[in-house]
Structure formats: C-alpha cells, structure tokens
Amino acid sequence: MSDTLLKVQGVETYYGNIRALAGVDVEVKRGEIVSLIGANGAGKSTLMMTICGSPQARTGTVTFDGQDITRLPTHEIARMRIAQSPEGRRIFPRMTVYENLQMGASLDNLKFFKEDVEKIYALFPRLKERQAQRGGTLSGGEQQMLSIGRALMARPKLLLLDEPSLGLAPLIVKQIFDAIKVLNKEQGLTVFLVEQNAFAALKLSNRGYVMVNGRVTMSGSGKELLANPEVRAAYLEGGRH
C-alpha cells in the first residue's frame, strides 16, 4: 500500500471558457493533515470540488488510494470514502441534528450507525445537547460541527474541509480545529483543508500549499510556510495570530 492517498497531477478545471485551475499538483499522504491556503477566487473550492468529480478536470488526473478517479461520477467517488464538509456547510436546515447525521451515513455502514453517532457526539458534545433541534436554528459554529459530523458518518478515508473557520469567532475556530487534531491523532484520519485563516490552518497541518490564480505557487511543511516571509506578508500580517 502506497503512502500516498490522494494525488492531483496537472489538473486544469474550467467553468465554460474560464480556467479556474491552471495545472495543479497536490499530494496528500495517509495520516497527514494538509492545508491549501490562498486569497478569494484563487481556486481552492474548485480544487475540492474537482477532487469530488463536479466539475471534472478537463486535463490532468486525480488518483485516490491508487485508483484514477478523474472521470468517475460523484456518487462513486463518495463510495470510495472521500467525504466533504463543503463551503457554507450545506446542512439540511429543516432536519434535526440527528436526521442530518443520518443523511451522512452510507448504506454500507449502517451496522455501525449507533456507534458512529456516539463518536460524533463525544467529539462535539454540543451536537448531542442539540440532537432534536433543527439544523437551521443552530449557531454558525454548531452548523460547522454538524457539517463535519455528517461527513464523518461516511467513515471517510479522506476528509475534505472547505473553510471550516469561515465567519466563526476565534474560540469556536479553536474548538473545531482541536477536534480535527483529535480525529487525526486518535483515528488516523487524513484531512485536506482549504482555509483563508492561514495561521490556524498551517499551525494544525503537517504540510501546506499556497494557491494563486489557479496555480500552486509554494509548498512546504506547516512550520516552513508559517515562517516564510512571502506567506507572512500575503496571508498572515494583520491576521489573527
């Protein structure tokens, strides 16, 4: 079994005539937390969505667990156990917390359902307290916890997180990032994270990539990128750190 879980090679993704990704190479090894940072519109969400198959890459390849998934439909990619907490959380607002978690469970794993829900409640006790409450009435932080919890119900090999800290107070961001650390350390979960909060993301990550205008312009360990003067000037100076 290779160390590499996800490999993105030379990927170009278009919206009509607009090229959002201009030849992206990214690799995530088993057990790593890897972050992708960059400004608004750099192409970060497009890369997440391309990994999930919608939109598909026009050129290049996405390989997951040794298999070329570039042209697979999204539901088959999900069945390979890539789960996503998308930008904006996208929970079901009229369903309860518990029902939202049910929606994340895959038919393949129903025998683990109770155990998996309990694990998520242990990770985010707030969700247990709110289990009968409708998703749309939760706070932003609780909705983010639910979005991550729902993704975890799929028992992912790779968890994709798109801007989990967006719009949340620093204390809540810390709770969520601490939970990601626990999942990684205790369950060995591999995480690929898109963030504008570069400081929090790089601090948490083994490695990181910087994206500018649809291209990866820098990569390194979380520590190296945090210390890099260009990264500091562009993404960290004046930020919360």
Ligand SMILES: Nc1ncnc2c1ncn2[C@@H]1O[C@H](COP(=O)(O)OP(=O)(O)OP(=O)(O)O)[C@@H](O)[C@H]1O
């Ligand atoms: N559905 C779409 N149709 C057309 N263009 C799009 C679409 N989605 C994104 N784009 C364009 O693709 C580029 C990359 O957008 P993307 O959302 O991937 O960036 P991002 O780095 O995730 O930014 P943000 O942090 O603001 O979400 C932008 O120029 C954006 O305007």
